[in-house]
Amino acid sequence: MKPAPRVWLTVVALAAALAGCQSPSADAAPFDVVEATIPEMRAAMESGRLTSRQLVMEHLARIARYEWQLNAAVSINPNALEEAEALDAERAAGNVRGPLHGIPVALKDNIHTTHIPTTGGSLAFEGYYPPYEATLTANLREAGAIIIAKAGLTEFANFMAGPPNQMPGNYNALTGYGLNPYDPRRDPREDRDDGRPALSTGGSSSGIGTATSFWAANVGTDTGGSIISPSNANMLVGIRPTMARVSRWGVAPVTLDHDMAGPMARTVTDAAIMLGAMEGAEPDPNDAATGRCEAPPGRDYTPFLNADGLEGARIGIPRAFYHEPVDVGGRSIGGLGEEAAALMAEAVAVLEAEGAVVVDPAEIPSFVDPDPDGNFNTWSLCIGGHQAKGADEGCSVNFKYGMKRDFDAWLASLGPSAPVTTLTELREWNLAHRDAGSMKYEQSRYDISDEMDVEADRARNAADMAKDSLLSQARGIDAVLAEYELDAIFTPGSRGAGLAARARYPHIVVPFGFVANAPTPPFPEGFDARPAPFGVGFTGTACSEPRLIELAYAFEQATLRRVAPEGFRMSRGRAGAPRSRESTG
Template sequence: MKSVPGPNNRAMQAGFRWGGVPPVGCLRASVLLAAISVACGGPASETAPFDVVEATIPEMRAAMESGQLTSRQLVMEHLARIARYEWQLNAAVSINPNALAEAEALDAERAAGDVRGPLHGIPVALKDNIHTTHIPTTGGSLAFEGYLPPYEATLTTNLREAGAIIIAKAGLTEFANFMAGPPNQMPGNYNALTGYGLNPYDPRRDPREDRNDGRPALTTGGSSSGIGTAASFWSANVGTDTGGSIISPSNANMLVGIRPTIARVSRWGVAPVTLDHDMAGPMARTVTDAAIMLGAMEGTEPDPNDAATARCEAPPGRDYTPFLNAGGLEGARIGIPRAFYYEPVEVGGETIGGLNEEAAALMSEAIAVLEAAGAVVVDPAEIPSFVDPDPGANFNTWPLCIGGHQAKGSDEGCSVNFKYGMKRDFDAWLESLGPSAPVGTLTELREWNLAHRDAGSMKYEQSRYDISDEMDVEADRARNAADMAKDSLLSQMRGIDAVLEEYDLDAIFTPGSRGAALAARAQYPHIVVPFGFVPNAPTPPFPEGFDARPAPFGIGFTGAACSEPRLIELAYAFEQATLRRVPPESFP
């Protein structure tokens, strides 16, 4: 096993000594100091203040085009917000120390008449499993603290060539939440390097016994973080999604999230769980911003490092804004898959799914919006694999093997693809890093974590690493192929494809983040749009006197492979008909 120095680099830079436990507070202080240091790293701006809170990318661009704003000032304003509020939210893993210098260079390009595109001079953040060679890429792991990979992710290159400034690396659940599952489930947005992220719509910690370990009282969603975008720390961010980790945190932070068709955006340079389902996508405060981000992330030509990028053709000029049509719902055929998503269904003698009263009322209101906007609402439009009474043929009774209880010999009733893919693709990714990688295999990472347990490397153990590492890429290939075939049957042929074809639909319409799992298993696109709030009433309940603030709750559109242009049109029309996003009130 390779020797790796103790995880103390950033803590020491911040003026703290490594003391045998993870210096989460020190690390957070380091991010704050970095933001302050970068923001104070040059002369004051001479232009009038520009309010970045809830500002859209087109508004920022227009202000720069008119001379009201420079990119440098825009970056300064965002850094100031990070410096002011990061201690309450823990949204960032690291800050780009060269952000102001990059902004000044882009300002000079603009002054010379060279504008790269709609993101020219706009600050964005990337999930910290996406390679950047000028900012560390850590996956939230102590073993990777301070690590600079030898090559940049293709999507990072595309964004930078489009003029975006990568201002920060956003927090995440450690290595995209495939480290610790049952029986010690890692909470969303926890990682050993920086601790827990908190939701700006209720930035308090869970007070319940056995859960008061620092985790948020209001979930932040999946393994990507929408925290900083929701709080206007940056204009938008890029998340990654294997089974819902763009859609769930977007829903939880009142954002628009787009999980694209598999490989529409190159996966090269993104630390994987399984390339059969991993996808990067934008998270933003508006559909317009998400559409601009998606176009900038996508390549004009297939990526030679990711052959599957030939699957979907990019729109002309990588521009999705022509699909921002406020009348896009007129005549659209939208299906309402009642079973499981809206109403409980019985499968094999067990009742599953359905909505509580508050969510059901919200979705009834949302369906009325579709009808008022001229959509043809097909209700119900049931998904065949959701209504099949045979547990062996029902999508919702065919889970993924993602817990310690689903090791070899106990995994007959679940799909092995995630744990198999993690072994196959994570090891291949580590190999691509060459000798600079702090560990060479998943086995070595597990051993490193065990050796550094006292330093906090595995607060929730590593059951998912364990069940992945026991997979044999060659010997288990046939089992994975069989499970993938069943996944495709239930999610595509008897899933999304079947319901779209039977009812001649443009999309299906689902509550909150619930549509994420089906779309991810099918490798198809899904968009979530903010719509309202529901009570945050977990089981077991919060203690008496804890006044939990409501949780954001959106709606989702799912379509066929490569249907992002049509889904963006539908999502934009719905957004414009409702305009329900509100900023978190605690972060003005």
């Protein structure tokens, strides 16, 4: 199945323009964008070997060649080449905006861009141009980045359809399903053969295009794990920052109590550069919470790229739930399979070999509490159709309450241009356009959100948020860090995403290996499922991104485990070649 024509025709038109474009001189070695880092791209432009226009052309050529297999984008910037030419002219005149000058990146399609549609993947918002840019978009463009595309997503950040008819990750009504480049096939199992991927793409953000070098990096958004999970699933580095380190203004919300935007990239270096460009130099008057963390000097995180950063670091290994099952109220929760456990043992050995002081175990109090009322892992979110009013005791209402409160406020900020003015109107629009495919998986999360009363349910939301903070912060991350005097805790795969998101604290995932893709029920006989990427995560307390970047970079440079997806290498140079430790100069 090809991606939606609106994407494909734009890609073809842009790719066709390449034929008449000026190429590098015959004597110049071609620049291979596959797995190229932002510093490598920047150095090539600084040396005159490469222009931004050529760089954009190379990425557009990859999109034109492979997009039909992956469905990574919702839309392509039709003016990307013209923007690159303007940035080349600035560079020639001696004006270089920063480390992203002329670099193509993508944004999740719930982040406002006024020059490319912002749709959330919803049919109701098809072709919609918002009246203002997201602050993070403006910051990236001011830093010289070219927004080459809007990346795919689960429709409106996966708060449309939950149980009993769960929307698959990276599905939206506009473009269908995104596929994982590490196994870009569709699920053949009965009752799952609706086009969804055989290998999960992770959360509601898409890392597909970054993994396959369609662009240098992308920005995702994370309410409960949708930066960390897709980064883990696509062998990327993902950073979920501290709540409001990056402005949320101009990002379609689920709940502003937990929503956060962050970078997804192929290396820690690229993710650190992206984070600095996304962060504002000053607090954003449209997002009062942005004054919480102080930005590093010049918003530059690269001084923390220290290959010896693990030397003397105190890293905790929480075993309960993350590695070993824990009994809570007669239920066994968590634990790792053999392959993942072996990888984690190897990863812990790397920490020790790099000079870290490993505290093992370093248990999180709210994870080992045998009382279900005091255990984080039994304090779930009310996100299913079965958790409507009257059936939502024992779970946090924050996501469904915040969706009603913040989504309606976001729609109001769009003014008269908005296709709908309330969540109620969006639900009604979807019902009226069901035959056009507006709600393939229904809209149970919209339904349970829309019944919330912002005033009458305010106290319930506040109480649930207080319990969230108690279990994830005071008896969670802060407790374990303080008890063992830790710099960070170290967790397998994307499992640390939920705790960090509920605490609103930073988390970084780094690629490390592969595990079997062996779902239940199993794939049919003869379907040779390729393995799934598997990373490791570092979690710290509020505003600890500089230290976490240092730890993650040191681990990455000691291991260098990222592997480009096979079949998408189209290399004219060194694609797939092993890398040495990077210079941070």
